[in-house]
Amino acid sequence: MARGIKDKVAILGMGCSKFGERWESGAEELMVEAFEEAIGDAGVDASQIDAAWFSTHYEEINVGKGGLPLSVTLRLPNIAVTRVENFCASGSEAFRGAVYAVASGACDIALALGVEKLKDTGYGGLPGSLGGTLNAQWAATGSAPGNFAQLASAYRAKHGVSRDDLKRALAHISVKSHANGAKNDKAHLQKAITEEQALNAPMIAEPLGLFDCCGVSDGAAACIVTTPEIARSLGKANVVTVKALQLSLSNGSESGHNSWDGSYFHTTRIAARKAYEEAGIHNARDEVSMFECHDCFSVTELVTMEDLQLSPEGGAIKDVLDGFYDADGQIPCQIDGGLKCFGHPIGASGIRMLYEMYLQLQGRAGPRQLANPTIGMTHNLGGSPMSNVAAVCIIGAA
Template sequence: MGQSIKDRVAIIGMGCTRFGEQWDMGVDELVLAATGDAFAAAGVAKGEVDAYWLGTAQSGMSGMTLSRPLRLRDKPVTRVENYCATGSEALRQAVYAVASGAYDTAMAVGVEKVKDSGYQGLNAFPIPNDGTQRTLTAAAMFSMVAPAYARMYGLSDAEMRTVLARIASKNHSNGARNPRAQFRKEMSVEQLCAMPAVAGGLSVFDCAGVADGAAAAVVVRAEDAHRYTESPLLIKALALVTGDGSGLMDPAYDYTTFPEVAASARQAYAQAGIRSPRDELAMAEVHDCFTPTELVLMEDLELAERGSAWKRILEGAFDLDGELPVNPDGGLKSFGHPVGASGLRMMFEAWLQLRGEAPADRRISTFGSRSLALTHNLGGYPGEMLSFVSILGTP
């Protein structure tokens, strides 16, 4: 594994826009809003940042997508993309660049503008292929997780429907309290169970929405963090696992687990020295692109025993006032998913919660007793996936 990143780099400032249909904001305006807040929080000017990493899937093709609106002169700006983990990838590379000693200060920015742009959602570039790729939509691919899980662990269709609705209801309840969220209406389990199916057994409310948004973070070496803030957020672990896509061709793959997620979680916990994540984490922000995804993630991330996550969800273990709050900001379910920004948006919630800056009506139950947060991004589909896990903490 090499040398651990634990406690070598710190986040000293973050910014995050509201996510939603931003008719009055283009890519430039979103970038300026998120970076402006991050610069202010860190107390640095743009010229004091040595290097920049920009994560965007389809809102720009080079670092000039960032350097142009910021009017950056003589600075390296690297544009990265890694499916839905694009924002996390920008942060990962900025952190390792600082840890290497190449730069003293770096910024990671994630942005995506996908609404009112002539397209609905992201549209993949026509990359030539061998003709064997999947042809199903993302919703259809993830919809197969629910019946597979139900069959494996003996749930009826009605029980599974209730579990998935409970996940969506939790996240909508959290998002309703968050002014940065796109969807801010609480939804009851009964309302959600009554929704018609649109992909497999999933309704629209089992699927994350589409949004515009941006988020940013400034990072420095941990020993320098005190120069900027009394309450930095330390990087405890960064783990990225990229699968080889073989699950789609493997008759043994059963859709009840995402092996890449489980592997990235094990690596992150090893880096951070975490032995019992359920007992040590204060919160988790996970990639709830679809409600059955969050169900499986609870087990792959070792937040619930195999086959027990559905029970824990119904018990409220992952609610804001539960034993381990999951997606306290509302998740992709409430925010939507501007691909380049989502990973950094998750880290922004950890930034607020662990530093005690989240308002009282949505403060996690574990605040003050635990000091570690997990963020998780996945990109791709069951059987062909990449997964990112970070562990962040206060000193």
């Protein structure tokens, strides 16, 4: 019987670069920026890192394949560096590698660093990917907004929601994230918007308008982990430990078997259930203090609230409009602005989410600081609603 990851690993230090259109910086400069903050926060030397996990998605336009880009950029002391890639959940995957290394006892101190340099493409939005020699010949045309917008059609049909009611809830989600991002000087987008702006924005993929889509940003984030014992021996107070770390991947049933109705994330539900079990959480709506969800699009955030058991099924719209997830609501969501406003450098995003939860738990979140949070959760999703990687991570006070 597996015993799970709870309280076996502590976060020793974290760092995050400024996200945004970093015209002056390449991936290497972004990595250094995030790493310098993390290693300073950890209070150790780079020579004490036993192994590293490096996440980046678009190697073609980025730093190339393999672990070498991290090792060479940071001049790491010839340690093992593993490059991981799991779509937009790559950052959580890097974190998982480092956490498992420490939990196994193989490493005392491990590094997870994610980076993405997206603004060297020459256009907005994400580059397309071919998906292999066979998929390129038959897979439907698609963009991230078009794939995630599919959720809206199925959610509306299942719950009998009008387009206008859905659009209002989606607008509230984006207005809330912009309000939060305005308090984050590392965020890509730091301007508040109004509901009218969100509702009247140019259409990207029906029914998602411009403000329903997250920022396409350059950025890097880093996390150094160790055991709770070593963290304390290094003089750390307020130690934050990993309570749960779960990944669930589609196996083709959503995209190929007529058992999924298209309105929710099958994998997120499984990852959330396992994570709550691992963390010993019995009622997520009452016990989770705050969370960062993978709000690549407003509609993703809406259905994820239900998939994470925070809103009842079909009840997310009401919770959103009631302000349940606003900064002053019961469970603040995207308190750092989320993917929507902090930005979404693919390979870094999972670690960026943890960065905010870590700062909040340590009381270091500045103007965004929430009152006494105890349990923070991240939900990091890669792929599309019909085929994806869902990562749920829960951290809290040791």
